[in-house]
Amino acid sequence: EPEVTQTPSHQVTQMGQEVILRCVPISNHLYFYWYRQILGQKVEFLVSFYNNEISEKSEIFDDQFSVERPDGSNFTLKIRSTKLEDSAMYFCASPGGRGYGYTFGSGTRLTVV
Amino acid sequence: AQSVTQLDSHVSVSEGTPVLLRCNYSSSYSPSLFWYVQHPNKGLQLLLKYTSAATLVKGINGFEAEFKKSETSFHLTKPSAHMSDAAEYFCVVSDLSRDDKIIFGKGTRLHILP
Numbered sequence: 001e002p003e004v005t006q007t008p009s010h011q012v013t014q015m016g017q018e019v020i021l022r023c024v025p026i027s028n029h030l031y032f033y034w035y036r037q038i039l040g041q042k043v044e045f046l047v048s049f050y051n052n053e054i055s056e057k058s059e060i061f062d063d064q065f066s067v068e069r070p071d072g073s074n075f076t077l078k079i080r081s082t083k084l085e086d087s088a089m090y091f092c093a094s095p096g097g098r099g100y101g102y103t104f105g106s107g108t109r110l111t112v113v
Numbered sequence: 114a115q116s117v118t119q120l121d122s123h124v125s126v127s128e129g130t131p132v133l134l135r136c137n138y139s140s141s142y143s144p145s146l147f148w149y150v151q152h153p154n155k156g157l158q159l160l161l162k163y164t165s166a167a168t169l170v171k172g173i174n175g176f177e178a179e180f181k182k183s184e185t186s187f188h189l190t191k192p193s194a195h196m197s198d199a200a201e202y203f204c205v206v207s208d209l210s211r212d213d214k215i216i217f218g219k220g221t222r223l224h225i226l227p
């Protein structure tokens with residue numbers, strides 16, 4: 001079964017530092033998504049990325065965030081100047097074809113101290 | 114606009130008894146509906162999906178869900194709970210007209226009592 005791979009599984013960073021979360025989606029998928037889950041809260045949509053461009057972003061995804069595809073296969077979510085409230089589980093996802101749901105990575109737990 | 118409401122934040126059942134996790138949705142278009150499960154400190158795993166085929170959908174681990182358009186519901190059931198079913202369950206709606214962006218419900222934490 002195809003997998004989405006995320007690294008690191010857990011990252012601790014000091015407030016104000018920049019972090020880069022990495023994801024390898026299912027190959028040959030043009031759509032790619034990032035979601036966030038603050039502890040105890042619902043899973044929230046951050047951004048969708050299609051064919052090397054952001055196709056949609058939520059209100060959460062402000063100038064502090066950016067998404068890149070540095071080498072054609074990996075995707076990164078960069079969070080600049082992290083805040084305590086950025087502590088969350090971050091999931092990337094590849095769609096399984098139209099209407100067939102998403103395959104999620106196992107997530108990166110970000111802790112900002 | 115699409116939305117999904119999970120009516121219970123916590124559900125507790127005894128091992129061996131039936132499970133019912135409730136979900137209602139709202140969608141402007143023909144929705145696709147999913148249930149995902151998240152075990153503690155784990156990622157999100159797809160349990161089952163409805164994509165306009167059979168209204169009764171069978172998933173993994175003995176779970177199933179029935180799509181009822183008249184009630185705008187997609188409740189998740191299992192005849193007999195197992196201790197390993199203890200987890201967070203998310204009902205999810207996807208809008209085929211909007212590049213499949215999916216919206217999560219707030220989740221229902223299922224507790225299994227011995």
